[in-house]
Amino acid sequence: MSRRQMEVTPDLLLRAYGAGVFPMAESRGSDRLYWLDPALRGVLPIDAGFHLPRRLRRTALSGRFTITADRDFAGVIRGCAEPAPGRADTWINTEIERLFVALHDRRAAHSIEAWQEGRLVGGLYGVALGGAFFGESMFSRATDASKVALVHLVARLRLCGFVLLDTQFLTSHLARFGAVEIPKADYKRRLADALDAPACWHAEMPLEAIEEEITAMRAAAAD
Template sequence: MPSQLPWLEPRDPFPAPTLAWGDGDPAPGLLAAGGGLDVASLRAAYAQGTFPWYGPGQPILWWAPDPRMVLPVSEFRLHRSLRKRLQSFRRQARCEIRIDSAFEDVITACAMKEREGQAGTWIVPEMIDAYAHLHRAGHAHSVETWVDGRLVGGLYCVALGHAVFGESMFAYTTDASKIALAALVCLCRRHGVSLVDCQQNTHHLASLGAREIPRSKFLKHVDSARQQPAFPWIFEPVYWDKLLPSLTAPA
């Protein structure tokens, strides 16, 4: 029988991530239920490698899975088709990467996208509101792909110092979310960020270089990285050189 799931009142401290349910329990990785989605609670959760994930009609559920899916930014896989698309994207003045110019549009688009094998979304209205507050507090960011002045794809993430936690992506045009992820990788390389948390294992993320690591290793990374000073969330076109130095060569 699984251990009883802790119920949190607002502002209660989180249980240690090592107390999350394991492989023999109904929901491996589930740590607690209840609590709140205020800025202080979200910061406390991410600082110990815990994140909220739940559906409509459910209480807030907090997760700390083991193993943890992460993307080492040095291992990002740039497939040939994406390389060509990035080369084209960078060379066209009508294409640009923006950061934090349309955070709520990005998270809303992520909430609306269809997911294979999943009915509905975990990005419920309360989550959108909570992460909008976290964004205004300076701890959540959007990386956006724009073409002809139109938002065509992007992602949002949480950042505490050098600890970066990817949340969700969307695309209205082919590879627009991958371009945003590539830009995030370049930004992380520029500022010495080694990992982007991906939370859960998916084939799509694995195809881009993400892999699982033990939760213990992930928590050590978070504890160290979050104590590093925050870096500026600004993207400069020259940052593409961190991924594709050849892009600076003549066409």
Template sequence: MDQVITPELLLRAYAAGVFPMAESATDPTLHWVDPRRRGILPLDGFHISRSLRREILRGGYDIRANTAFEAVVAGCADRDSTWINDRIFALYLALHQRGFAHSLEMWEEGRLVGGVYGVALGQAFFAESMFSRRRSASKIVLAWLMHRLRAGGFILCDTQFLTPHLATLGGIEIPRAAYQDRLQTALQGQAEFAPPLYQPSCGAIISSPSSGSGISSI
């Protein structure tokens, strides 16, 4: 595929269940991907191990939303092998500027140590990539992301593919047809990545999804 991809076209592609990738950071060509089996993180099935629970409760970090989107994408691209080329970078930055792409960041002593970014449409969140610069940072950020998505009314978290890392956190694969059913349902509703009054505590993050939305002033 070698065509002009606009932010508007990219949003339509997500709504149809496909997404773009590059072969490498230096390959300018993009291609559309529609996996036969789709990776998702069930919002009510995120697994927090005992060690991750301790890491979350230990604190000493800040979780912020949308304060360093460009830096998060750069962190995700800063690896030996990546599908994030300059065109991908520019497209998601444009979506962020339009309010459709978001980042969740982990900060320690003023330093960005981990993060995840993705696209929100309706009640679906498409998690694109994440990075970690200290032990367990990506797991901690994902735990906070799952809580935020539940609190904001999302019903689908798409991870595109299932990796061994995501499988340990409760990620699963579903057939393309089942994913399409979930996606079309999610697109009919509306969710908020930054719900009003959303200020969860570390304790709320490790609580059961059935315990409530976690919207709190604590």
């Protein structure tokens, strides 16, 4: 982990992701960014290894939330940056926000939104390069909102031909969905293959196709 030595631009950020490196700030109020290239990398399977609890699959298909893509990227990143129960601070500072909104404007960063009665209640965002999607953060203001957004993301990635979902770190929350840690060398090999994959993000996709993909996902017996 090293201190920033030069201005970080959207182009530099994309090159860093392509090399398997990503930025973080120490806190919301920090004005510095640090580059991370951890020895162990969290990845979430988007094939048969994705663990979808049966109850969550029912929730994702129930219509409780209206799910959209790239509808309110700025709102999602603000939601991810706000304090939450068990998390008084965040690594998303104003520079991170600026950079990722710029990437979104260039169609390189994307968001999934969960809505209830017209209110944004959850979502996630990340970067897409080739067949790799680098998940950055998620937030929830309603029970299961971010989880359903994640399920929709995985369904969308599968339909769009993505082969790698990078979660950066492994958390107990992501482990429930099948996320694992792999050594840096293995990750870099998988990343190189993914960058050459002929995937393409589509913000507008038929809901029926996404729901069919969710229905086809392997379901676990317990939540």
